[in-house]
Structure formats: structure tokens, C-alpha cells
Amino acid sequence: MNQTLxxxxxxxxxxxxxxxxxxxxxxxxxxxxxxxxxxxxxxxVQGRVQDIPLFISRRAAAKSxxxxxxxxxxxxxxxxxxxxxxxxxxxxxxxxxxxxxxxxHIEGAVSVPYTEFQDxxxxxxxxxxxxxxxxxxxxxxxxxxxxxAVRLSEMGFTDVWFYFGGWNEWSAAGLPIVKGGxx
Amino acid sequence: MKSKTWHWLELVIRLAIGVLFIYAxxxxxxxxxxxxxxxxxxxxxxxxxxxxxxxxxxxxxxxIGVTLIFGIWLETSxxxxxxxxxxxxxxxxSAITRGLNIECGCFTLSxxxxxxxxxxxxxxxxxxxxxIFILFRHWPGRGRSVVEKTN
Numbered sequence: 061m062n063q064t065l066x067x068x069x070x071x072x073x074x075x076x077x078x079x080x081x082x083x084x085x086x087x088x089x090x091x092x093x094x095x096x097x098x099x100x101x102x103x104x105v106q107g108r109v110q111d112i113p114l115f116i117s118r119r120a121a122a123k124s125x126x127x128x129x130x131x132x133x134x135x136x137x138x139x140x141x142x143x144x145x146x147x148x149x150x151x152x153x154x155x156x157x158x159x160x161x162x163x164x165h166i167e168g169a170v171s172v173p174y175t176e177f178q179d180x181x182x183x184x185x186x187x188x189x190x191x192x193x194x195x196x197x198x199x200x201x202x203x204x205x206x207x208x209a210v211r212l213s214e215m216g217f218t219d220v221w222f223y224f225g226g227w228n229e230w231s232a233a234g235l236p237i238v239k240g241g242x243x
Numbered sequence: 244m245k246s247k248t249w250h251w252l253e254l255v256i257r258l259a260i261g262v263l264f265i266y267a268x269x270x271x272x273x274x275x276x277x278x279x280x281x282x283x284x285x286x287x288x289x290x291x292x293x294x295x296x297x298x299x300x301x302x303x304x305x306x307i308g309v310t311l312i313f314g315i316w317l318e319t320s321x322x323x324x325x326x327x328x329x330x331x332x333x334x335x336x337s338a339i340t341r342g343l344n345i346e347c348g349c350f351t352l353s354x355x356x357x358x359x360x361x362x363x364x365x366x367x368x369x370x371x372x373x374x375i376f377i378l379f380r381h382w383p384g385r386g387r388s389v390v391e392k393t394n
Contacts, residue, residue, distance in 0.1 A: 064318065064383050071319035075306055083302040087275065094275045094294045113290035115279035115297075 092117045101210050103133050105224055112210045120214065133209045133220050138233060141194065141223040145235070150192040153184075153212075155204040156227070158243050165227065166196065167236035171243055174204035181215065192219040199226030253380055256373050257311040260324065264308030267350045271301035274352055281348035285338055303327065311377075318381040325374030332367040335359045 087093040099121045100111040114121065136144070144150040145166070152169035154161045161171040172183055174197075184193075193212055197205040209222040223230075231237055271278040279297035283290060307327070310320035331349070338345060338359045346352070347359045349366070357363075 067383075068319050068322050071316050072323060075303075075310075075316075075319065075323065079299055079302045079306055083299045086272070086302070087298045090275075092273065092275060094279060094298060096295055096298075097291050098279065098294045100290065111290075113283060113293070115276050115283060115293065117276055 091119065094118065095121055101133065101213070103135070103206055103210065103222075105135055105206065110206070112206060114210070114214060116214065133206075133213050133222065135224050136194065136221045138223075138225050138229055140221075141196075141225070141230070142235065144192070144194055144221070150194045150221075151187075152223075153193055153195045153208065154227075155195050155197045155208040156202075160198070160227075161243075162240060164231065164237050164239050165241065166230055167238045169196075169238075171241065172208065174208045177208060177211065181211075184212065184215070184217075187217075189216045190218055192221075193217055194221045194223050196223040196226040196230070199224065199228040202226060249380070253377060257314070257317075257377060260370060260373060261308040261312035263350070264304045264311070268301035268304035268308070270352050271297070271348075272305070275301075277352045278348060281346050281352065284343070284345040285334060286341075286343070287334065287337070318378055318383070321374045321377035321381060325371045325378060328367045328371035328374060332364050332371065335364050335367065339364075 084096075094115070095118050098113045098115050100113045102109050102111055104110075145152070145168075152166050153172045154165045154169045155172060155174040155177075157173050157175065158171050161169075161173075165171070170183070172195075177183070187193075193209075195205040195208040195212070197203075205222045205224060205226060209220045212220045275294075275297045278301070279293050282288060282297055283293045288296060303323070304327075307320050307324050310316055311324070335347065339361070343359065345359055347357050347363050349357060349363055351357060
């Protein structure tokens with residue numbers, strides 16, 4: 061009994077060691093290899109610093125480090141969002157699911173559900189990287205506007221903002237909204 | 244059942260699980276970044292540890308798969324299989340009870356309909372029972388492995 065447990069323990073440790081050597085070795089050589097500790101980007105949300113982890117390969121991280129240093133992703137409040145809106149230069153990106161977008165969104169906003177964006181970013185691929193982009197979701201408990209903004213910054217967009225007040229604040233303020241629309 | 248039937252049953256289970264594990268880990272080895280996001284979404288590990296787990300867990304699955312197929316150190320690989328499946332089941336249950344509607348990351352990545360669910364828990368527990376079955380058959384002192392050697 062004890063002998064068997066000992067055997068299992070020793071062999072498990074050996075297998076564990078093998079996994080560490082092979083796994084880390086493969087990760088080192090693979091072009092999609094990850095850094096051992098995920099990179100992260102700090103963003104300021106309502107005065108509090110939040111670390112958004114970036115689960116991207118070493119190569120992509122090396123590229124985005126330089127970008128993130130130059131163009132931090134920043135929050136805007138309702139006043140700034142309104143200025144961006146009336147200025148007409150910014151594209152508003154709705155990070156919520158399409159059903160929420162369909163039920164009502166900021167006028168002129170484009171639906172870019174964050175859950176789908178993680179797998180397929182084609183919807184913004186053709187945009188000029190200097191385009192001014194403002195992301196938003198519901199507000200308060202909603203994180204995807206921030207996550208989307210950070211991912212856009214990773215992709216090389218240099219003028220990215222997130223409007224944390226989001227749909228709730230915008231619609232409560234009686235600002236222009238539209239219902240329906242295409243995905 | 245005759246011992247020969249048990250023998251074949253065990254072989255079929257080992258091969259099936261071995262192939263399943265190697266298949267399940269391939270996607271994760273090739274897309275560690277996606278797997279890392281899946282792990283992070285369970286909100287159990289601090290993000291500093293997520294990448295390390297995303298790198299190593301698929302290789303543990305491959306190792307279990309290979310040892311099951313080739314019959315190497317079966318008591319150990321069956322033990323690791325059972326422990327891993329129990330761990331996954333607990334993780335999925337905790338995600339369900341916390342109301343997380345996240346991708347399971349069980350067999351493939353980013354396949355629609357592979358969200359955490361009780362079905363996944365039952366699958367994992369089923370695999371755990373298979374592991375215990377193999378472990379039981381290869382527990383020394385039960386005579387089976389001795390018999391096999393003399394065959």
C-alpha cells in the first residue's frame with residue numbers, strides 16, 4: 061500500500077518535471093509562445109487604477125509595449141463623450157452583445173460585441189490606426205468597454221478612449237439614441 | 244465477467260481516453276493565448292499564474308494520453324487522470340455556482356456550445372471513474388499485473 065503510494069508520488073513528480081521541461085521548452089520555441097507572466101496594462105477607471113491582463117504571445121507583447129507606452133488608454137466622462145459625439149470625429153463602438161445594441165444604442169455607434177471580438181477582429185481591421193475610437197458598454201458593472209479599448213490599443217490603434225458611464229448614463233441624460241440596426 | 248473481458252474493456256477505455264486527451268490538448272498547445280483567456284475567465288487564479296498554467300496543463304494532458312495509450316506507469320497516469328478530472332469538475336461546479344457563463348475549455352477552444360454546464364461535470368466525473376477503474380486494476384498486490392507478466 062505505502063509502497064504503491066510512494067511509487068505514484070515519485071512517478072508523478074518525474075512526470076511533472078518532464079512536463080515542465082517539455083512545456084516550457086516548446087513555449088520558448090513556439091512563435092505563439094506566451095510570456096511566463098502575463099503582461100498587463102494599467103487603466104484608470106473612476107480614479108482607481110485597474111490592471112487589465114493581456115494574454116498575448118511574447119511577440120505581440122513586444123510590439124504592444126511600445127504602443128502602450130506612447131498611447132495610454134483613457135477614460136472619458138459624459139461631458140467628453142458628448143464633445144466627441146458632437147464633434148463627429150470619433151467612432152463609438154458598442155461592446156455589448158448585439159441584442160443589447162439592437163434594443164438601443166448611442167446614435168451612430170457600431171456594434172462590436174467584445175465576446176466575439178476576441179476571436180474575430182475583422183470589423184475594425186480595415187480602419188485607419190489613427191481613427192478616434194470610443195468604446196462603451198452598459199456602465200458601472202460592465203468591464204467590456206475597457207477590455208475592448210485595451211485590445212484595440214494592442215492592435216495598434218493610437219486614439220482609443222473608453223466611456224465608462226456607457227449606455228445607462230448616456231440614455232439617462234436624454235442624449236441621441238437609435239434602436240435597431242445591423243450587427 | 245472473465246478477466247479477459249476486463250482486460251479488453253480496460254484497453255478500449257485507455258485508448259479512447261488517450262486519443263481524446265491528445266486531441267483535446269492539441270488546440271491548447273497551439274493557441275496558448277486563447278487557453279489563457281479561458282483559464283482567466285474562471286476567476287480562480289491570479290493573472291500572474293494564468294500563463295504558466297496555460298502552458299503546462301495541455302502537456303499534462305498529452306503525457307496522460309501517451310502513458311495511457313502505451314501502457315506506461317499506468318497506476319500513476321490513472322491516478323493523475325482521476326485527480327485532474329476531479330479538479331476540473333470542481334472548477335466547473337464552482338463556475339456554475341458563481342453564475343459564470345464562460346467557455347469551458349474542456350475539449351476544444353472557442354467552439355460554440357462548449358460553455359460550462361452540468362453535462363461537462365458529468366463527463367469529467369465519468370472520466371474520473373474510468374481513471375479509478377484503471378488505477379484499481381493496476382494497484383500492485385491485486386495479482387493482475389503479476390499474472391500478466393507470467394503470461
